[in-house]
Amino acid sequence: MKLLLLTTGESVALVSALALALFAAPLLRATGDDQWEFISLYDDYTNFEVNPVLLPSSAAAASCAGAPSSCAHDASNASTSLFSWHNLYAMATMRRINVYEPLSWLLKAAIVHFVGMDATLLYLVHPMHVEVVAWPSAQPYALAALFANLSLASYLQKKKSALQSARGNRSRTPAYEQAQHAVDEACESAGLDWLVAAFFLCCVLSKSVAVLLPVAFFLVDVLVVYRINTSGSGFTMRAALKSTRRKAPVLVIFLAFIVITLWSNGESWEDMITLSLPERALKAAMAPAWTLRHLLWPARLRMHYQLREADLDLFGNMDALLSIAALVLWVLAGVWRWRQQRSPVAFLATAYFCAMLLPTSGLVQHGIVTQGCDRYAYFPSTIFVPLLGYAFGRALVGVSYGAVLCASVLLSKAQMETWRNERTLYEHSIRLDPTDWRMYSWLAKTLASASPPVCAAEPQKCQQLWRLARTFAPTRSLTGVLFRTKVLVPLGEFDLACSVYEQLLLMHPDSPAVLNNIGVCRLLRGAVTLSGARELFARAVDAADTGKYAQGSVAHTLENFEAWVAAFREEHGDREPTNQERLTFSDWVMV
DSSP states (O other): OOOOOOHHHHHHHHHHHHHHHHHHHHHHHOOGGOOOHHHOOHHHHIIITTTTTTHHHHHHHHHHHGGGGGGHHHHHHHHHTTTSHHHHHHHHHHBBBOOOOHHHHHHHHHIIIOOTTTOOOOOOOOOGGHHHHOGGTTTHHHHHHEEEEEEEEHHHHHHHHHHHHTTSSSSSSSHHHHHHHHHHHHHHHOHHHHHHHHHHHHHHHGGGGGGHHHHHHHHHHHHHHHOOSSSSSSOOOHHHHHHHTTTTHHHHHHHHHHHHHHHHHGOOOOOOOOOOHHHHHHHHHHHHHHHHHHHHHOOOOOOOOETTTTOOOTTTTTTHHHHHHHHHHHHHHHHHHHHHOOOHHHHHHHHHHHHHHHOOOOOOOOOOOOOOOOOGGGTTTGGGGHHHHHHHHHSSOHHHHHHEEEHHHHHHHHHTTSSSSHHHHHHHHHHOTTTTTTOOOOOOOOHHHHOHHHHHHHHHHHHHHHHHHHHHHSSSSSHHHHHHHHHTTEEEEEEHHHHHHHHHHHHHOOOOHHHHHHHHHHTTOOOOOHHHHHHHHHHHHHHTTTTTTTHHHHHHHHHHHHHHHHHHHHHHSOOOOOOOTTTTTOGGGOO
């Protein structure tokens, strides 16, 4: 695109700057009640608020709140301790939320200490990528994408140099053989892919979901072979072995992080929706069509797409049936074009898209179970950059390009506004999906903890939110039953909730959540001494495996209990609290 008398590069820079300015405009507008807030959802509580490698920041913030005059000194000390060798070592060795991503902790540290919410701008202006900019826990996707793109660029540059060198080294052998031989020789002379491997290592240290990036390198090799192939012969075993050997550093990192990822996820916690292996396979098969549909028509984007218990019925859910049928037909069409027209681009692009989507498709259950997430499209969607660039280079599509760019920026700007604060975010999701039980429960918690508490002024509103959350919550899993039972407490049915927990204890005596909640019930009802309550909380911690979310939650309950007991005994001495005094211990520590 060329504007006025500007060069092509200047025109691209101008359009990019304007698009970026429009995209980031909501971040610059913060007046009155429209302030940008830190949204503590999903992983943010664990990633930021109780993360041991970021706690120096919290201490500094607390001291600043209490004594403004010491802010500069405390902030300086916090930054120093944050980047101390001890803390850097902790970042490099810590496994948290079932992932090993040490570079992401450095990014989160920078977010907390230096730049805040708008730490990364910008990978693409597509509305589906707003989540990666607006949500702190998703921002390592952009860091990983930077290293992934550098790794791909390094590999493509090496391949390009090999092809250019091959043009001057052809012998009188048949055309395909001489071209392939020349490319092999040029690649051999360039040595192993150490620079590519270094960038790939940084990529997976930032975000482990990019672990399948090496698939792209092999797909590039296949494309090169079929571009120089004029005799009809294919990608030979000899060529495949040579390509694999040159990628030895990359493959070592790839295999190592496959093992690390499986190890990290080996103790994954159980969500309120538990899927069988066939259900996970069906969900993974639906993921490409679901992601592509939201990329092409980003009209109802939100931070949570609930997966209902009946959604994974192949013949009962038309979306599932059509998604899988579309994927099969597209793959078959790509294979046909490859075999009949010697054009592998469609098939190879589909292979890259599906490969980069596979770690987040749900085949391996990790964390909260949803239909999908906007951030999961971040890596797969990069395949459209070269494809669209090729299309724009071969057709007069300036007007269409401008229209799509403007629409994307405006949609992204509107989508960014939904991340302004927790209440806005949850209400936006509920408008788009009025049966989303997670959003009802999170909105109710937000209103209850607001300052001043909204639930105190409008109790009926919060009661209605909790009722709706319980109505639409899943019922098949233990965690689903625990959630529905816990919601009885804010609905004023504490005794009923405790009765259900007593029944669950008989059926699940080793469940950390059940032990934790039984401890809270018996403590508040006066059915156990302080030492007895502590024993229940300690049993809950012991029953929880290291690395699970449940372990962190029940450990938090034990910490709160010990702090509450210490404060009580400091004021009242070494005695048991009365039933009225027990009520000062919060029932919000139920999990």
